[in-house]
Amino acid sequence: MQQLGNRVVRSVCPFDCPDTCSLHVTMDNDRIVSIDGNPDHPVTQGAICNKVRHLNERVYHPDRLMYPMRRVGPKGSGQFERISWDEAVDEITSRFHRTIRDQGAEAILPYSFYGNMGILNAEGMDRRFFHRLGASRLDRTICNAAGSQGFKYTMGASAGIDPEDTVHSKLILIWGCNLVSTNMHQVMYLNEARKRGATIIHIDVHRNRTSKWADRFIAIQPGTDVALALGLIHVLIKENLTDSDFIGKYTTGYEELIAKAEEYPPEVVSGITGIPAEEIVSLARLYGSTSPSFIRIGNGLQHHDNGGMAVRAIACLPALTGQWGIQGGGALKGNGWYGSVNSFALERPDLLPNRDVRTINMNRLGEALVSARPAVQMLFVYNSNPAVVAPDQNQVRQGLMRDDLFTVVHDLFLTDTCRYADLVLPATSHFENPDLFASYWHLYMQLHEPIIEPMGECKSNFTLFKELGLRMGFESELFDITEEQMIRQALDYNNPYLEGITYEKLQEFGWLKLNTARPPLYPDRTPTPSGKIEFYSETMRRAGLPPVPEYIPLREKEDLPFLLVTGPNHSFINSTFGNQERLKKLEKQPVLDMHADDAAERGLEDGNRVRIWNDRGECRITVKVADNVLPGVLVCQGLWWENGSEGIQSVNSLTSQRLADMGGGATFFSTRVDIEKV
Numbered sequence: 001m002q003q004l005g006n007r008v009v010r011s012v013c014p015f016d017c018p019d020t021c022s023l024h025v026t027m028d029n030d031r032i033v034s035i036d037g038n039p040d041h042p043v044t045q046g047a048i049c050n051k052v053r054h055l056n057e058r059v060y061h062p063d064r065l066m067y068p069m070r071r072v073g074p075k076g077s078g079q080f081e082r083i084s085w086d087e088a089v090d091e092i093t094s095r096f097h098r099t100i101r102d103q104g105a106e107a108i109l110p111y112s113f114y115g116n117m118g119i120l121n122a123e124g125m126d127r128r129f130f131h132r133l134g135a136s137r138l139d140r141t142i143c144n145a146a147g148s149q150g151f152k153y154t155m156g157a158s159a160g161i162d163p164e165d166t167v168h169s170k171l172i173l174i175w176g177c178n179l180v181s182t183n184m185h186q187v188m189y190l191n192e193a194r195k196r197g198a199t200i201i202h203i204d205v206h207r208n209r210t211s212k213w214a215d216r217f218i219a220i221q222p223g224t225d226v227a228l229a230l231g232l233i234h235v236l237i238k239e240n241l242t243d244s245d246f247i248g249k250y251t252t253g254y255e256e257l258i259a260k261a262e263e264y265p266p267e268v269v270s271g272i273t274g275i276p277a278e279e280i281v282s283l284a285r286l287y288g289s290t291s292p293s294f295i296r297i298g299n300g301l302q303h304h305d306n307g308g309m310a311v312r313a314i315a316c317l318p319a320l321t322g323q324w325g326i327q328g329g330g331a332l333k334g335n336g337w338y339g340s341v342n343s344f345a346l347e348r349p350d351l352l353p354n355r356d357v358r359t360i361n362m363n364r365l366g367e368a369l370v371s372a373r374p375a376v377q378m379l380f381v382y383n384s385n386p387a388v389v390a391p392d393q394n395q396v397r398q399g400l401m402r403d404d405l406f407t408v409v410h411d412l413f414l415t416d417t418c419r420y421a422d423l424v425l426p427a428t429s430h431f432e433n434p435d436l437f438a439s440y441w442h443l444y445m446q447l448h449e450p451i452i453e454p455m456g457e458c459k460s461n462f463t464l465f466k467e468l469g470l471r472m473g474f475e476s477e478l479f480d481i482t483e484e485q486m487i488r489q490a491l492d493y494n495n496p497y498l499e500g501i502t503y504e505k506l507q508e509f510g511w512l513k514l515n516t517a518r519p520p521l522y523p524d525r526t527p528t529p530s531g532k533i534e535f536y537s538e539t540m541r542r543a544g545l546p547p548v549p550e551y552i553p554l555r556e557k558e559d560l561p562f563l564l565v566t567g568p569n570h571s572f573i574n575s576t577f578g579n580q581e582r583l584k585k586l587e588k589q590p591v592l593d594m595h596a597d598d599a600a601e602r603g604l605e606d607g608n609r610v611r612i613w614n615d616r617g618e619c620r621i622t623v624k625v626a627d628n629v630l631p632g633v634l635v636c637q638g639l640w641w642e643n644g645s646e647g648i649q650s651v652n653s654l655t656s657q658r659l660a661d662m663g664g665g666a667t668f669f670s671t672r673v674d675i676e677k678v
């Protein structure tokens, strides 16, 4: 790989993707010339996705923000003038002081997610700063909140099996997950499992890249997975395919589950899910008679009103057939729990001057900006692009347009959100600063050391919030620290999985596997309140939720005929990369997949431009008549940037701020719309 005069250095992929790859970056002097997967990393195995293979185009993109800017035109117009960092920091800190004096610190709202997954830059100095400031807290629920909570109710933690073990699985259910696009190294492990004889089944509302790669595809009506899980449980119990020793020893609430599953015979479940009854029975038989079996639970199926319960119900299945503790058996929704670092030391919630400060759910940003009291007067956005990714776009943008709202956005590019900012600040790419990376899927920690100097006047989130803290006169022992010091604080934690992971060793090796030498978590150390896998959950009952899995239909009003599912696409990561020509070309344009019967009924043909709408908004898009969705279902992939000339609007102008059943999660995919030709 090394070319003459070039050298190869190590990096980590910072994006919100489960794979958290180790990268080999080829440098020509100080310039990045190409990016490959690190062949030595046990999970990356030399392979990375096409998006990141061209990351140098993003780093050196002519549109990258290079200096701070102040708004000169109306909000939304994108007219800015260059200012110095001194001016920017002065303006921000004097606004902080004034807002705190006049309205109280609660009138300040940070808004961030994981545009950069580095621990220091996503949940380090930034969080510490806003706690010290006393700002409103943000509940970061936009991604996996409902599903994580649902998994936790059954299993006790956001922790599944080690994905490296899945090569041993014999039956794999990919449930509401578009692996081929969103978790390519899981595909690599499952290809190996398939070589060893495994069968792979994909359960989804959309016949996509993952369905084509799987051995069998099961099309399900959106938001009905709880019913399918209960139908499978029904058959497993009726046909004696359960592991009674395991159930007796490691679970609680089996009697209650039997009673509930009684209500879900295959014919009833078929009516709800659209899956033929024979297919439900045959899937249950296969699952009940194959071991080890593995369920990869995706994020898609939990972006629904009942998404938490969906994950909770599916998570009951492996216990019924005694899969936990067998290598390659069990399930995986997310593995973030294993690599937990000392977030208290990093974020210092104890610094909050007012412990009762309000918490705002990020899925309700629109409502918070338009009608929260006390009003939000200052919004500070980083690591996120809410004008595209947050639900109920029209209300979000209405809030961002408020003249009395002062908005600061820190990003690498002039995103749609930046267009509404009063101040825009230039962010470094992760290549330009140190950080610590954990994955929410594999079990390796990685240290990142900068490979290029910060470009232009860009600053990392760490540096920005450190400098703002110092300019605010905050304690120097808390803010005048280096990245290395903060990484050491993160690792100094009594999490037994971090045993043996030190700064020095990470520096030497680049990555280290979490300490998995200890006995597996499940089934002997299941961290639920009862210490057992909970088919019945007292915690849920106390939270006002059905304590045993139960199918509750979507809550979206049924007056419009179609359910619209707007998931991510193959070539972007959420809205990241939506401004990059190479990747945009691969995706061509936003399209709406529609069943041929639905199209015929409405006189629509492939390639027609249509308007899709509901009472929250509308957007214009091109129809693709396809056999990849069930009648009544529409699918559009990708979070596209606004494009004035083509009239492309964010699909999130159609989605709702309604929260899911658990965890305050988002309900992006429980959206009803109507459609007409334009």
Ligand SMILES: Nc1nc2c(c(=O)[nH]1)N[C@H]1C(S)=C(S)[C@@H](COP(=O)(O)OP(=O)(O)OC[C@H]3O[C@@H](n4cnc5c(=O)[nH]c(N)nc54)[C@H](O)[C@@H]3O)O[C@H]1N2
Binding pocket: 016, 017, 018, 143, 175, 176, 177, 178, 179, 181, 182, 183, 203, 204, 205, 206, 208, 220, 221, 222, 223, 224, 225, 297, 298, 299, 300, 301, 304, 565, 567, 568, 569, 570, 571, 572, 573, 574, 575, 669
């Ligand atoms: N290429 C690429 N990779 C990414 C991302 C990206 O934008 N692009 N985003 C990253 C992030 S932040 C995340 S959270 C993950 C998400 O990655 P995944 O976990 O794969 O989640 P999604 O792609 O949102 O949805 C997965 C599948 O769920 C299906 N689905 C929707 N509703 C239902 C339902 O009711 N039941 C069932 N069974 N299926 C349903 C969708 O059709 C979709 O195929 O990917 C990460 N990786």
Ligand SMILES: Nc1nc2c(c(=O)[nH]1)N[C@H]1C(S)=C(S)[C@@H](COP(=O)(O)OP(=O)(O)OC[C@H]3O[C@@H](n4cnc5c(=O)[nH]c(N)nc54)[C@H](O)[C@@H]3O)O[C@H]1N2
Binding pocket: 016, 112, 113, 114, 115, 116, 121, 142, 143, 144, 299, 381, 382, 383, 384, 385, 386, 389, 390, 410, 411, 412, 413, 415, 427, 428, 429, 430, 460, 461, 566, 567, 568, 573, 574, 575, 576, 639, 651, 652, 655, 668
């Ligand atoms: N309709 C619909 N909406 C969705 C989803 C969906 O499937 N359908 N998916 C949802 C999910 S799962 C998620 S996770 C969210 C994701 O929502 P976001 O987290 O907002 O994700 P991105 O759109 O990738 O925006 C990240 C931004 O951070 C910037 N950034 C990157 N690195 C840095 C840095 O170091 N510093 C700073 N200051 N900025 C940086 C990037 O340039 C980019 O503009 O979207 C959600 N929205």
Ligand code: SF4
Binding pocket: 013, 014, 015, 017, 018, 019, 020, 021, 048, 049, 050, 051, 052, 184
């Ligand atoms: S986006 Fe995901 S698959 Fe692509 S390089 Fe980054 S971590 Fe790996």
Ligand SMILES: [Mo]
Binding pocket: 016, 142, 143, 144, 299
């Ligand atoms: Mo996500």
